[in-house]
Amino acid sequence: MxxxxxxxxxxxxxxxxxxxxxxxxxxxxxxxxxxFIFLHDENSTYDKNFMDAAAAVxxxxxxxxxxxxxxxxxxxxxxCYEAALELVDAxxxxxxxxxxxxxxxxxxxxxxxxxxxxxxxxxxxxxxxxLANYHNAFASIYEGRYLAGxxxxxxxxxxxxxxxxxxxxxxxxxxxxxxxxxxISGFSSFYLGAKSVCPTVxxxxxxxxxxxxxxxEKEAAQALIQSGCKLISQxxxxxxxxxxxxxxGIPNIAYNINTSSIGPNxxxxxxxxxxxxxxxxxxxxxxxxxxxxxxxxxxLATGSVQLTELNEKxxxxxxxxxxxxxxxxxxxxxxxxxxxxTFTVGGKTLxxxxxxxxxxxxxxEADTKxxxxxxxxxSEYRSAPYxxxxxxxxxxxxxx
Amino acid sequence: MNNVKKRKDPLxxxxxxxxxxxxxxxxxxxxxxxxxxxxxxxxxxxxSDYNPLDVFKTMIEGNFxxxxxxxxxxxxxxxxxxxxxxxxxxxxxxxxxxxxxGQALIGALSTAACMIYLGDKLPSPVLxxxxxxxxxxxGMIWAVLPAIFKAKFNTNESLFTLMMNYVATxxxxxCITFWENPKGSNTVGIINFDSESGWLPxxxxxxxxxxILIVTVITVIMYIYLKYSKHGYEISVVGESxxxxxxxxxxxxxxxxxxxxxxxxxxxxxxxxxxxxxxxxITADTVGGQGFTAIMVSWLAKFNPFVMAGVSxxxxxxxxxxxxxxxxxxxxxxxxxxxxxxxxxxIIGSDFFINYKINFRSSKKEGHK
Numbered sequence: 001m002x003x004x005x006x007x008x009x010x011x012x013x014x015x016x017x018x019x020x021x022x023x024x025x026x027x028x029x030x031x032x033x034x035x036f037i038f039l040h041d042e043n044s045t046y047d048k049n050f051m052d053a054a055a056a057v058x059x060x061x062x063x064x065x066x067x068x069x070x071x072x073x074x075x076x077x078x079x080c081y082e083a084a085l086e087l088v089d090a091x092x093x094x095x096x097x098x099x100x101x102x103x104x105x106x107x108x109x110x111x112x113x114x115x116x117x118x119x120x121x122x123x124x125x126x127x128x129x130x131l132a133n134y135h136n137a138f139a140s141i142y143e144g145r146y147l148a149g150x151x152x153x154x155x156x157x158x159x160x161x162x163x164x165x166x167x168x169x170x171x172x173x174x175x176x177x178x179x180x181x182x183x184i185s186g187f188s189s190f191y192l193g194a195k196s197v198c199p200t201v202x203x204x205x206x207x208x209x210x211x212x213x214x215x216x217e218k219e220a221a222q223a224l225i226q227s228g229c230k231l232i233s234q235x236x237x238x239x240x241x242x243x244x245x246x247x248x249g250i251p252n253i254a255y256n257i258n259t260s261s262i263g264p265n266x267x268x269x270x271x272x273x274x275x276x277x278x279x280x281x282x283x284x285x286x287x288x289x290x291x292x293x294x295x296x297x298x299x300l301a302t303g304s305v306q307l308t309e310l311n312e313k314x315x316x317x318x319x320x321x322x323x324x325x326x327x328x329x330x331x332x333x334x335x336x337x338x339x340x341x342t343f344t345v346g347g348k349t350l351x352x353x354x355x356x357x358x359x360x361x362x363x364x365e366a367d368t369k370x371x372x373x374x375x376x377x378x379s380e381y382r383s384a385p386y387x388x389x390x391x392x393x394x395x396x397x398x399x400x
Numbered sequence: 401m402n403n404v405k406k407r408k409d410p411l412x413x414x415x416x417x418x419x420x421x422x423x424x425x426x427x428x429x430x431x432x433x434x435x436x437x438x439x440x441x442x443x444x445x446x447x448s449d450y451n452p453l454d455v456f457k458t459m460i461e462g463n464f465x466x467x468x469x470x471x472x473x474x475x476x477x478x479x480x481x482x483x484x485x486x487x488x489x490x491x492x493x494x495x496x497x498x499x500x501x502g503q504a505l506i507g508a509l510s511t512a513a514c515m516i517y518l519g520d521k522l523p524s525p526v527l528x529x530x531x532x533x534x535x536x537x538x539g540m541i542w543a544v545l546p547a548i549f550k551a552k553f554n555t556n557e558s559l560f561t562l563m564m565n566y567v568a569t570x571x572x573x574x575c576i577t578f579w580e581n582p583k584g585s586n587t588v589g590i591i592n593f594d595s596e597s598g599w600l601p602x603x604x605x606x607x608x609x610x611x612i613l614i615v616t617v618i619t620v621i622m623y624i625y626l627k628y629s630k631h632g633y634e635i636s637v638v639g640e641s642x643x644x645x646x647x648x649x650x651x652x653x654x655x656x657x658x659x660x661x662x663x664x665x666x667x668x669x670x671x672x673x674x675x676x677x678x679x680x681x682i683t684a685d686t687v688g689g690q691g692f693t694a695i696m697v698s699w700l701a702k703f704n705p706f707v708m709a710g711v712s713x714x715x716x717x718x719x720x721x722x723x724x725x726x727x728x729x730x731x732x733x734x735x736x737x738x739x740x741x742x743x744x745x746x747i748i749g750s751d752f753f754i755n756y757k758i759n760f761r762s763s764k765k766e767g768h769k
Contacts, residue, residue: 041732070730076587077686078679082472086727089466103582104589104681124582180584364583 032287033067035087037080037106039099041072044212045257046237050098050121053275060276061283076101084109088116094286096279097121100182110134117292119282121275122182124360124384126295137278138383139298142189143330144271144305146337148253149193150326151269151310151319152231155251156198158316165230167200173224174205175217175234175241179398181357183207185378185387186235189337190253191394196342197322204229205396214238225250242267251314258308268315269323270308277304297383301331338376344392350376356386413759425754429700432750433714436743440722443739448729455725462724463717473716475608478615479673481712483690484697485615485622485705486666489659491695492626492703493639495547499561501691502568503542503664505684507535507671509572512682515591515598515675516579527598532672539668540661542568547660551653565691572684579682590680600677611677618666623705625662635659667691696748718743 036054040047051070058068069090071083080102087095088109094117097106103123110118110131119135120126126136156170172194176183191203206224208216217240221232225248233253234241239262245252246263254270278298285292298304310320329335340350355366358381370377370386378387390397437459441452463473483500490497514531522530546560581589592598603609626632634655637645645652674686693715701707722739726732 041734065730069727071727072732073734075683075685076585077681077683085468089468090727100582101585101587101589103585104593107593108590108680178584178586182584360582362581 031091032063032283033069033090033092034063034283034286035069035084035090035092035095036071037074037083037087037095037097037102038070038072039074039076039102040212044237045239045255046211047072047098049256049273050275053279054096056276057279057283060280063283074102076105078105080105081108084118085113088113092116094119094282094292096282107131107134117282117286119278119292121278122384124382127382128359135282135292135294135296136383137282137293137296137298138379138385139273139278139304140300140379141271141273141305142185142337142378142385142387143300144273144307145186145190145255146193146196146330147307147323147326148233148269148271149190149195150197150322151193151315152190152233152251152253153194153197153201154316154319154322155268155314156194156201156231159230160198167198169228169230170198170201171229172201172203173221173227173229173232174203174394175220175224175232175236176205176207177211177236178209179207181388182385183235184389184397185385186255187233188343188387188389188391188394189378190233191391192337192342193326195393201393203394205394207396207399208236210236212237214240217241218244221245222248254308260309260311264311264313266314267311268319269310272306272308273298274304274306277302295383297379300327336375338378338387340371340374340376345389347392350389354389356381356388358382358386411761413761415757415759417755417757428753429747429750432746432753433718433743436718436746439742439746440725440739443735443742444725444729447735448731450729458725458728459718459721462721462728469720471606471608473713473720474612475678476720477709477713477716478608478612479670479678480690480693480697480716481709482615482618482673483667483670483687484694484701484708484712485618486663486670487691487694488622488663488698488703488705488708489626489635490543490663491698493635493656493659495550495656495660496558497543497546497561497660497663498558498692498695499543499546499564500663500667500694501687501689502561502565503539503667504671504674504687504691505565505568505572506542507539507668508675508682508686509568509575509671510534510538510668511598511672511675512579512588512591513575515680516588519592519595519597522597524597524599524601528600528676531598531676532669535668535672536665537668539666539671540664543660543664543667544657547657551656569684572682572686576682576684587683588681591675591682592680598676599680600673608677611673614669614673614677618669619705619709622666626703626705631655631658696744700747700751715744715747 038047038050042048042051069087069092074080074083076099084095084106096119098121100122103120103125106118106120107125107129110133114133117133119137121137123136126134152172160167160170174187176187187205194201204224204227206220208220210216217234217236217238221241221244224232231251232241232245235255242252242254242259242262245266250266251268252263252266253268256272258270259267278296282292350371352371354371356368356370357364357366358368368381376387379385437456441455444450444455445452464470483504487497487500511531514534518527542564546557546564549555549560550557576588579588580586600610634650637650638652638655642652675682679686697708697711701711719740722736726736
């Protein structure tokens with residue numbers, strides 16, 4: 001009996017301690033709070049890019065850890081909605097979600113909590129949802145990919161000049177996640193960048209049907225190399241493809257992270273979306289009681305589209321100067337990535353009646369004319385990409 | 401005499417306890433939970449500089465901090481309880497149904513299918529009834545297939561039901577590719593977002609109240625069914641000894657199939673509540689492993705539906721508390737999973753101490769000489 005009594009006392013003690021656990025909450029200097037919902041954690045290059053931006057903006061604006069809440073490894077399901085409500089409960093004034101599949105769950109939370117601002121990266125519904133507290137954002141990353149494509153084309157030219165292969169054999173490989181507009185827009189701009197300096201280049205695309213699958217991305221890259229690709233780029237979130245390239249000595253152009261540590265002898269450059277400008281705008285707008293843009297497109301000019309440091313050891317001579325010059329021309333509108341005179345679709349040039357599916361609807365109807373002034377206006381009618389065109393010279397765009 | 405003296409007792413001897421008194425086992429369980437919490441606090445202290453006492457405070461705040469959190473706690477308890485109730489009749493009969501996860505998932509899938517295909521064709525109340533019926537039927541089909549094979553060919557029901565889980569998961573993944581919305585998300589998104597067609601209505605402005613009431617009713621019915629109905633009696637007898645059951649004239653095959661149908665039906669209802677009442681979407685993780693946690697809940701509660709309510713509440717509370725700690729400390733949500741693992745380890749481990757006694761070699765006996 002004594003033993004039992006002792007045990008009971010021990011239990012009571014534990015709970016008593018729990019109940020009186022100190023009231024040492026730091027006095028909140030400022031009651032502003034921002035919450036972030038991430039699909040994965042820092043092991044995914046996609047989410048790391050967002051997390052790094054959030055950390056940088058937190059530092060820049062002098063926010064404390066209590067003011068910046070993270071929810072990582074949140075799946076695109078009801079858990080996203082629950083995570084958003086948790087953040088609302090925690091007193092967040094603005095909540096940011098980083099994954100495309102979060103959209104309807106964030107919309108549900110936004111509908112129920114009009115007092116909290118919701119910002120969703122890569123989404124498509126803000127313009128038509130009719131919710132004042134729901135916003136979309138993306139970046140015109142096709143500009144960055146176009147520049148990266150120039151670096152790729154110059155590398156191909158160098159290898160042709162060295163006699164490694166002929167101009168006709170200049171074929172690039174591209175590992176894509178899914179055959180969606182975002183991916184197609186990305187590799188088409190990459191291809192056009194390369195073609196602008198290496199006119200004979202062709203490209204083959206392979207999809208992994210996953211945003212993050214190290215093994216599948218590596219295998220896809222290896223298969224592309226096997227089929228004669230001289231340079232690889234990718235739009236998927238793992239380091240699978242850069243690793244395959246380093247093993248085979250094939251130059252690689254990456255996305256969102258600097259891969260020169262993974263591929264010191266093969267990594268050339270990466271295009272990258274910097275979310276810092278948008279996150280800063282979002283936080284400052286809410287802090288100062290201003291409206292957040294309904295649908296925001298960050299560009300080269302806003303600093304949202306960036307290139308990582310060029311790996312001079314691998315890149316062709318003069319690449320940096322060429323990139324700087326092209327970036328300047330893109331910024332001042334002298335050249336356009338999707339200039340309809342630089343590519344054909346089924347042997348024809350796109351005309352002004354070309355439609356794209358900009359307004360979200362159940363049937364994915366193409367509803368908006370997107371070609372005017374001689375170029376395809378990507379990310380202008382909506383921040384999320386809608387370029388869904390099969391350009392001549394690229395194979396495997398739509399898988400059988 | 402000398403011989404006996406030389407043989408030493410082992411240092412630790414494990415012996416079976418007599419049927420433990422209820423309050424003794426309760427104390428052992430409470431102590432186990434306390435130990436689990438201490439271990440979790442230890443973990444948090446090791447990986448961060450957080451005050452261990454704040455760990456407990458955070459756990460309580462994470463569950464009771466706001467009105468919404470309390471509702472969530474009750475709602476999650478209700479859903480875990482519902483699926484635990486579902487597995488209970490079969491387990492009591494010693495039919496090792498490990499397929500509750502798949503049975504609930506298939507119920508969820510058929511509920512979602514009704515919402516998607518009939519959402520704009522039927523008025524919501526009719527639709528909800530259709531969804532309920534279809535989910536029950538699909539849960540029953542998923543459960544009865546292994547039972548028929550068991551009854552007819554004596555196949556191993558654990559393996560069979562376990563594999564049916566994978567079939568259900570793959571079916572969901574397959575359907576998602578058809579129902580994907582928006583295109584490119586590889587998810588179904590929220591179904592009938594604008595019309596809210598097929599969503600269980602909110603009672604008194606509380607969106608989860610109806611879920612909780614439905615599960616409460618099922619709990620009471622299940623208690624009566626198991627304890628006072630003829631079916632319940634037959635289940636116990638078959639569970640104790642099939643031969644005895646046969647001897648007293650129970651049609652064992654019939655009882656097995658009937659009971660498994662009951663299990664499958666309640667699993668189907670769980671899937672229905674998950675999709676129609678809570679998530680309004682479907683993913684391969686909609687049931688989220690609750691089908692397996694339910695097995696533990698059912699066993700720990702010794703198949704008593706009311707005790708199961710308590711166990712479900714405890715597990716839900718601890719899981720949510722662990723999640724809250726991960727958020728507050730800005731730790732990866734995997735930390736929550738680790739803590740859940742620790743807690744479950746202690747809770748399951750406590751069962752050992754309830755059923756067995758550890759005897760240390762005592763020195764008293766030697767003194768007797």
